[in-house]
Amino acid sequence: MPESLAYVILGRGRWARKLCPIISGEGRSVVAIEETRQLPFETEPDYVDRLAVAMRASSAQIAWLCVLPGPHVSLMIQAAIDAGLHVIAEKPWYGSNEDTQKLQSLARANGRIIAVHFEYLVLEEVEQWRAQFHPGTGCRFGGRFRLGRSDRSGIPAIDNLGCHLLSIREYAVPSATISGIRCGYDLPDERLVWIDNSKQRLASIDLLSHSQPIIQRFMKRIEASLDGEAFPFDLEFALRVAGELNAYKRRNPA
Numbered sequence: 665m666p667e668s669l670a671y672v673i674l675g676r677g678r679w680a681r682k683l684c685p686i687i688s689g690e691g692r693s694v695v696a697i698e699e700t701r702q703l704p705f706e707t708e709p710d711y712v713d714r715l716a717v718a719m720r721a722s723s724a725q726i727a728w729l730c731v732l733p734g735p736h737v738s739l740m741i742q743a744a745i746d747a748g749l750h751v752i753a754e755k756p757w758y759g760s761n762e763d764t765q766k767l768q769s770l771a772r773a774n775g776r777i778i779a780v781h782f783e784y785l786v787l788e789e790v791e792q793w794r795a796q797f798h799p800g801t802g803c804r805f806g807g808r809f810r811l812g813r814s815d816r817s818g819i820p821a822i823d824n825l826g827c828h829l830l831s832i833r834e835y836a837v838p839s840a841t842i843s844g845i846r847c848g849y850d851l852p853d854e855r856l857v858w859i860d861n862s863k864q865r866l867a868s869i870d871l872l873s874h875s876q877p878i879i880q881r882f883m884k885r886i887e888a889s890l891d892g893e894a895f896p897f898d899l900e901f902a903l904r905v906a907g908e909l910n911a912y913k914r915r916n917p918a
Contacts, residue, residue: 668693669887672722672749674700674715674740675730678816679754683730686879695722700731700740708739715743726886728752728781732817738763741778745770750777752886756819756827756909757902764903777895779886780902782831786881789869793836796867797859800837803866807832807857808846821847822913830912831905832857832869835896838904842912 671687673680676698687694697718702711719727727744729737729751738759744751751771757780759767771778784790797803807829809821817824825847833840837859855871889895
């Protein structure tokens with residue numbers, strides 16, 4: 665791992681502006697590429713090449729894609745790998761199985777890492793769940809994630825917020841039955857997950873009450889993986905979360 669890592673952020677929104685001081689506060693240099701949209705009449709190969717040139721010129725080692733999900737994200741990941749960078753993408757992951765495997769294979773062939781930013785997975789309490797309850801056979805998992813503000817993303821709450829909940833299940837207790845998840849905007853703030861069995865509540869985590877530096881901790885997990893430590897939160901992990909979320913939505917249509 666380079667002695668002084670550098671990040672390049674792609675995007676110009678609220679999240680990109682929030683991340684810049686957090687990254688620099690960890691002693692990492694950070695630059696931003698604000699113009700990330702595919703231009704009119706720009707072909708996909710030309711779009712990928714343009715972004716790759718810009719990322720290569722940044723002299724960064726890690727690209728953080730602070731953009732809304734969509735087909736463009738796969739192209740941006742390809743551009744970052746073409747430029748020789750590791751990649752962090754934001755959740756939720758909407759890529760197909762074919763797209764996921766193609767990108768993961770590209771990353772492995774080039775010795776790159778693709779991470780998906782599920783920040784709650786580095787909470788100490790989630791690690792304790794994994795140590796104590798994994799894989800969660802015979803347990804039930806439930807959660808609520810409600811935001812006290814309106815939607816700014818255009819992403820349905822069940823996707824945008826529910827993927828956080830089901831990422832915790834997938835990591836800590838993947839065999840647990842999903843008893844129910846509830847998500848919404850413009851509601852009293854609540855971020856809670858729990859595990860129970862047929863007799864009692866076994867554990868719960870209030871995701872709002874912690875004061876842990878989870879973004880910084882997620883960064884350090886990624887950086888440690890550059891030296892060979894295992895990093896589980898890749899596109900294949902995100903695809904499993906998406907699959908469980910889609911299956912839940914089919915069983916529980918809005």
